[in-house]
Amino acid sequence: MNILNVALKEIKSATRERRTLLFMLAFPIVLMLILGTALSNVFSGSAIVGEMQLLYKITANEPQLTQSWQSFSQEIERQGIKIIPAEAGMNGQDLVKDGQYSAYVELESDGMKFYGSSKQSIESNVLQGMLTAFADRYNLAASAIKSAPSEAKAVMESIQSNDEFVNETSLDPDKTPGAMDYYAISMTTMIALYSALSGSFLFRSERTRQTAIRLMAAPISKGELFAGKVIGCTIINLLCVSIIILVSKFAFHANWGDHMGLVFLILTAEVLLAVSLGLGVSYLVQGEKSRSVIMIFTQIASFVGGAYFPVGDSDSIMGIVMNLSPLRWANEAIMNLIYSDDVLGAWPTIGINVAIAAAFLLISALIMRKREAL
Amino acid sequence: MNVLEIRNLTKKFGDFIAVDNMSLNIREGEIFGFLGSNGAGKSTTINMISSLLRSTKGDIEVLGRNIATNGKFAKMNIGIVPQDISIYENMTSYENVSFFAGLYGLRGNLLKERTEEALDFVGLGDKAKSFPKNFSGGMKRRLNIACAIAHRPKLIIMDEPTVGIDPQSRNYILNSVRKLNEMGCTIIYTSHYMEEVEEICTRIAIVDHGKIIADGTKEQLKAIITDTKNIWIEIKATDSPSIDSLKQIQGVITAQLEDNTIKINSKGEINNLNRVIQQLIKDGIEIRSVEEQAPNLETVFLTLTGRNLRD
Numbered sequence: 163m164n165i166l167n168v169a170l171k172e173i174k175s176a177t178r179e180r181r182t183l184l185f186m187l188a189f190p191i192v193l194m195l196i197l198g199t200a201l202s203n204v205f206s207g208s209a210i211v212g213e214m215q216l217l218y219k220i221t222a223n224e225p226q227l228t229q230s231w232q233s234f235s236q237e238i239e240r241q242g243i244k245i246i247p248a249e250a251g252m253n254g255q256d257l258v259k260d261g262q263y264s265a266y267v268e269l270e271s272d273g274m275k276f277y278g279s280s281k282q283s284i285e286s287n288v289l290q291g292m293l294t295a296f297a298d299r300y301n302l303a304a305s306a307i308k309s310a311p312s313e314a315k316a317v318m319e320s321i322q323s324n325d326e327f328v329n330e331t332s333l334d335p336d337k338t339p340g341a342m343d344y345y346a347i348s349m350t351t352m353i354a355l356y357s358a359l360s361g362s363f364l365f366r367s368e369r370t371r372q373t374a375i376r377l378m379a380a381p382i383s384k385g386e387l388f389a390g391k392v393i394g395c396t397i398i399n400l401l402c403v404s405i406i407i408l409v410s411k412f413a414f415h416a417n418w419g420d421h422m423g424l425v426f427l428i429l430t431a432e433v434l435l436a437v438s439l440g441l442g443v444s445y446l447v448q449g450e451k452s453r454s455v456i457m458i459f460t461q462i463a464s465f466v467g468g469a470y471f472p473v474g475d476s477d478s479i480m481g482i483v484m485n486l487s488p489l490r491w492a493n494e495a496i497m498n499l500i501y502s503d504d505v506l507g508a509w510p511t512i513g514i515n516v517a518i519a520a521a522f523l524l525i526s527a528l529i530m531r532k533r534e535a536l
Numbered sequence: 537m538n539v540l541e542i543r544n545l546t547k548k549f550g551d552f553i554a555v556d557n558m559s560l561n562i563r564e565g566e567i568f569g570f571l572g573s574n575g576a577g578k579s580t581t582i583n584m585i586s587s588l589l590r591s592t593k594g595d596i597e598v599l600g601r602n603i604a605t606n607g608k609f610a611k612m613n614i615g616i617v618p619q620d621i622s623i624y625e626n627m628t629s630y631e632n633v634s635f636f637a638g639l640y641g642l643r644g645n646l647l648k649e650r651t652e653e654a655l656d657f658v659g660l661g662d663k664a665k666s667f668p669k670n671f672s673g674g675m676k677r678r679l680n681i682a683c684a685i686a687h688r689p690k691l692i693i694m695d696e697p698t699v700g701i702d703p704q705s706r707n708y709i710l711n712s713v714r715k716l717n718e719m720g721c722t723i724i725y726t727s728h729y730m731e732e733v734e735e736i737c738t739r740i741a742i743v744d745h746g747k748i749i750a751d752g753t754k755e756q757l758k759a760i761i762t763d764t765k766n767i768w769i770e771i772k773a774t775d776s777p778s779i780d781s782l783k784q785i786q787g788v789i790t791a792q793l794e795d796n797t798i799k800i801n802s803k804g805e806i807n808n809l810n811r812v813i814q815q816l817i818k819d820g821i822e823i824r825s826v827e828e829q830a831p832n833l834e835t836v837f838l839t840l841t842g843r844n845l846r847d
Contacts, residue, residue: 164638164639167635171624174627175626178626179626371622371625372618372622373623373624374622375588375616375620376616376683376684378588379614379616381641382639534590
């Protein structure tokens with residue numbers, strides 16, 4: 163009963179610390195909004211393709227080629243591509259260089275020469291792909307005429323009628339996070355890690371307020387006090403995390419996937435780890451120094467863990483440091499859960515967090531028991 | 537019946553002996569004054585009685601039970617009013633008292649009743665929903681007391697409960713101490729204000745260097761120093777007398793200057809007032825008044841310890 167009493171007092175007390183609450187709620191939400199909006203292009207999985215204009219010149223005097231080209235032209239014009247013949251005296255390469263055309267192609271008797279625009283790289287790549295397909299099929303037909311003239315007609319008809327010059331294949335394009343989706347997760351895991359700050363204050367605040375005297379004089383065991391405080395602190399921080407999730411989900415339409423229960427479990431384990439870490443450091447490092455240690459740790463762990471920008475894999479020392487951040491563990495587990503349905507991958511993260519939390523709680527409990535005061 | 541029994545209590549911090557083989561009994565219904573200058577060992581003793589510190593040696597019994605083996609029983613029967621105000625500023629008066637009383641096992645209607653009773657007792661019944669951060673120092677001190685009495689302890693330890701408050705709140709607290717005593721509580725009271733101790737305590741112990749050097753009623757303590765007398769000489773504020781010269785005069789035990797008054801404690805059988813005045817005139821000191829003081833607790837303390845209580 164005393165555990166509940168202490169936990170409720172912690173929750174009540176924390177909800178009245180307006181400045182702390184404002185920091186825990188407003189800071190991630192505002193940051194999520196700013197970064198999610200400002201960096202939306204960086205995370206975008208689609209690109210806008212502009213008008214494609216292909217300038218061409220036929221210098222080869224081959225009726226088969228001209229006929230095939232016209233057939234090809236008609237087909238791709240139906241897909242919205244403008245095919246423009248180069249007039250006499252026009253320098254196709256210069257015009258592409260100036261950005262007036264997406265690409266320029268010269269059809270010569272010994273082959274096809276293609277000049278793509280670096281200014282319109284997507285458009286020129288699409289055209290290059292189409293022209294490669296055309297060249298492959300024309301070469302096939304030319305070979306057929308040479309080796310099996312009886313089959314040549316059928317091959318030519320096939321080339322002229324087949325309009326599939328580009329096959330569109332998509333690798334589930336919707337399953338990648340947008341900027342808001344990413345920052346909703348990273349800001350939530352970041353603020354979960356900031357629970358370490360309130361953890362470091364759990365007993366230090368009782369000492370500075372002198373209330374530790376009363377608590378020690380009351381008929382409540384150190385164990386009850388310890389459990390009540392850790393539970394209360396974890397609940398209040400989870401409440402903040404939940405509010406951030408709800409705001410990001412309903413106000414910013416961030417994607418939290420279909421495994422909300424498991425996502426919440428990962429975050430609970432992270433909050434527990436952070437609270438225990440803060441508490442442990444407050445016992446291992448005396449006075450105000452513990453606050454500085456926690457501040458430095460959370461800032462670095464947030465930075466390298468991908469709170470402000472996505473981090474990739476690396477074999478360097480930086481990569482090792484990044485992998486030591488609890489924020490990264492939580493981010494990766496949640497991302498994999500949402501975008502790859504990797505349910506099993508969440509459990510090692512939860513396990514590691516709980517194991518580290520247990521270690522810090524044990525250290526704190528042992529030091530607390532050894533001390534005469536709190 | 538003894539509410540508190542202390543036997544051969546010792547507390548060491550490294551090589552420093554804060555409490556030195558102290559023995560003491562406090563009987564039911566007493567208001568026991570604990571006097572000592574800073575570092576004398578009274579707070580350490582109080583902290584050991586309240587289970588805030590472990591003793592190095594010796595026994596403490598509360599209501600006949602040793603606190604080493606009956607810690608919870610002792611705690612249930614003790615209420616502590618710490619020297620520093622120990623309340624939560626972001627919780628209302630009611631929530632503060634209710635939380636601490638809840639730790640003593642009070643629940644439901646009984647908890648509500650006792651919380652309201654404690655707040656009414658210290659005159660904060662109408663401030664139940666107010667936050668202490670808006671309170672005056674005196675009101676905070678009163679709330680500090682309310683948090684210690686809601687569970688109706690048999691023994692209340694008050695460690696300088698009137699520090700830094702206005703006279704009105706001070707009187708309120710002193711009256712509260714008397715009322716609590718009338719209601720059956722035994723009280724241990726420490727203060728730097730000698731007149732408070734003299735006014736309310738039924739028995740007083742003087743602690744010095746971790747030991748009780750005198751113990752008794754105020755009359756018994758004053759009787760200890762009947763062989764000495766106290767002479768207070770008021771001088772011109774700007775004058776600087778040679779206290780060392782005064783101490784050389786035959787019969788003078790202690791001499792010190794406080795504000796513009798020279799306080800001399802001297803052997804009663806030697807008439808040395810004439811020599812004291814002559815010395816001051818010789819030093820060019822302008823005397824405003826001379827008064828022989830009846831012995832009080834302050835002079836008792838000064839005589840026994842050689843120091844002022846506030847040293």
